[in-house]
Amino acid sequence: MKTHQKGVVIWLLGHSGAGKSTLAQMVARRLEADGYRTLSLDGDVVRAGMNSDLGFSDADRLENIRRVAELCKILLVKDLIVICSFITPMQSHRDLLRKTLGDRYLEVYLECPIAICEQRDVKGLYRKARNHEIExxxxxxxxxxxxxxxxxxxxxxxxxxDECAEQVYRLAISTQS
Structure with a gap:
């Protein structure tokens, strides 16, 4: 274990299916193998537990991000590398994160066309949304x-x-010097 690591929040954002959870897991495994202490926070998991009282209205989305930002502040006290994977669709949400977490917040946008995200959609969420089963x-x-x-x-x-994960890994390591 690294005894003198610096806490940082690496926030992976983008559409559903862009690869956020996959990359978060890959980067966390590699950092842990190198002796870093990490914690991954996934939007689906957080919404199923801590934020299960929230829906998907604009106000609820903002509250979801606000709560996670506050949790990240607590985790930064322990100098963890926190890897977050949340859609985070609005600039105002990202501005809140930057304001709350300061220079320990690193924003990684996973850019991916919706058509590709839909092809990757193992949960069928895009189909359900297009059929008006999800609002x-x-x-x-x-x-x-x-x-x-x-x-x-x-x-x-x-x-x-693995090429995408390497880029995030390099960003994470750059914060440790």
Missing amino acids: NFTGIDSGFEVPTQPDLVIRTALWQA
Whole structure:
């Protein structure tokens, strides 16, 4: 274990199916293998537990992000590398994260066309959204604002998962010097 690591939040954002959870797991495993202490927070898992009282209205989405930002602040006290994978569709949400977490917040936008995200959709969420079985689904009937100041943009439709994970890993390691 690294005894003198610096806490940082690496926030992976993008549409459902862009690769957020996959990359978060890959990067966390590699960092842990190198002796770093990490914790991954996945949007689906957090919404199923801690934030199960929230829906997908604009206000609930903002509250979801606000709560996770506060949790990240607590985790940063222990100098963990926190890898978050949340859609985070609005710039105001990302501005809140930057304000709350300061220079320990790194924003990674996973850019991927909706058509590719739909092809990757193992849960059938896009189909359900297009059939009006799910409301307020980002990219279908709820908007997504492209980030204005990400620290890193990864075009996940163009590169293999291990190549994408390598970019996030390098970003994480750059914070440790």
